[in-house]
C-alpha cells in the first residue's frame with residue numbers, strides 16, 4: 001500500500017475543534033493556525049460529502065480497487081479514508097502543512113514522473129483578498145519540477161493565478177493515460193460563463209466527459225459555494241457535460257461539450273429548468289435600454305441614492321425633463337440585487353452598488369415606458385435573486401439586465 005505520504009495527523013473529529021471562520025473574528029486564535037488556514041485554503045470536506053461524491057464518481061465509471069490514486073492536498077485525509085473504506089489500496093497523497101502530516105510535501109514539488117489512474121480531492125481555493133492564497137510562478141523558479149511542464153506560456157508571464165487552477169493544470173500532467181480521471185471539489189465560480197477559459201481548454205485536450213455536481217448541503221465547516229467536477233472519458237457520455245443538482249432528488253441535465261464556457265452551475269440550471277426561476281415573457285430589455293456606458297458620479301460619502309431608498313424613485317416627477325431620467329439597477333447585495341429606480345444624474349449621486357443605463361433614443365422622452373420598465377423589474381426582483389445563486393454574495397452582470405424580459 002503506497003500510503004507513506006498519506007499519513008495524516010488529525011481525524012475529522014479533531015479538526016472540528018479548530019474554528020474555521022473569517023479572519024476578522026478569529027483574532028484570538030494562535031497566529032500559525034490563522035495564517036495556515038487562509039494561506040493554504042484549509043477547508044476540509046465533510047466525510048458524508050466525500051462519500052456522496054465518490055459514489056457519484058463510481059456511477060459513471062468502473063474504477064478497479066488496485067488503480068493508482070493521488071490525493072494532491074489531503075488535509076485531514078477524508079478522501080483517503082473513504083477511498084480506503086471502499087477497498088482502494090494504492091493511494092498516494094501530498095499535504096504541505098506540517099501540522100497535518102509528518103511528511104509535508106508541496107504538490108508543485110511532487111515529481112512529474114508519477115502517474116495516476118485517478119486524481120481526486122479538494123485542492124486549496126484562492127480567496128481573492130488573501131494575497132498568500134494565490135499561486136506565484138516565481139516561487140517555483142528553483143523547484144526541481146519545472147514550471148514550464150505544467151504552466152501555459154501565458155501563465156508563466158503572470159505574476160499570480162488562482163491556486164485551484166494550477167492544481168488542475170499540474171494534475172493533468174500526472175494522468176497515466178486516456179482512461180485516467182481527475183475529480184476535484186472546485187469553487188462554483190469556476191463554472192461561471194466565460195471564466196477560466198484557458199484552464200477549460202487544457203481540460204478539453206484530455207477529457208471528453210465532464211460531470212458537475214452540486215447539492216443543497218454545506219460541504220465544509222464554513223459555507224463556500226462549490227461543486228464536485230469529474231473530468232473523464234466515457235463511451236456513453238462522450239462529448240457531454242452532465243450537470244447534476246441534488247436536493248431531495250437528483251436532477252440531471254445533459255449538455256454538449258461545446259457549451260463548456262456557458263454558465264454550468266447546477267443549482268441555476270435546475271432552477272431555470274424547474275420553474276423556480278421566475279419565467280419571464282415579452283421582449284428583452286436590450287430593446288429598450290442602450291449598451292452605451294453612462295457616465296455618472298459615484299460616491300459612498302456624498303450619495304443621496306442607495307439601495308435603501310432607490311424604491312422611492314420609481315416615478316419621474318411631474319414637470320421635470322423626462323430625458324434626464326436614467327435607469328439605475330442595484331447590481332449587488334443579497335436582499336437588494338435587482339431593485340431599480342429612475343434617477344436624474346444632474347441631481348442624484350449614487351453609490352457603487354448600481355448599474356446605470358440610458359434608454360434607447362426612441363424611448364428617452366417616453367415617461368410611461370420608463371416607469372413601466374422600472375415597475376416590471378421591481379416586480380420581478382426574485383428573478384435577479386435566483387439567477388445569482390451561483391456565488392456567495394449575490395451580484396448580477398449587465399448582461400442579466402439586458403436579457404430581462406418585459407411585456408409592454
Ligand SMILES: C[S@@+](CC[C@H](N)C(=O)[O-])C[C@H]1O[C@@H](n2cnc3c(N)ncnc32)[C@H](O)[C@@H]1O
Nearest residue numbers: 040043044045073074075095096106107122124
Ligand atoms: C481545501 S483543503 C482540502 C483538504 C482535503 N483534500 C479535504 O477535502 O478535506 C486544501 C488542503 O490543501 C493543502 N495545500 C495547500 N497548498 C498546498 C500545496 N501547494 N501542496 C499540497 N497541499 C497544499 C492545505 O494545507 C489543505 O489541507
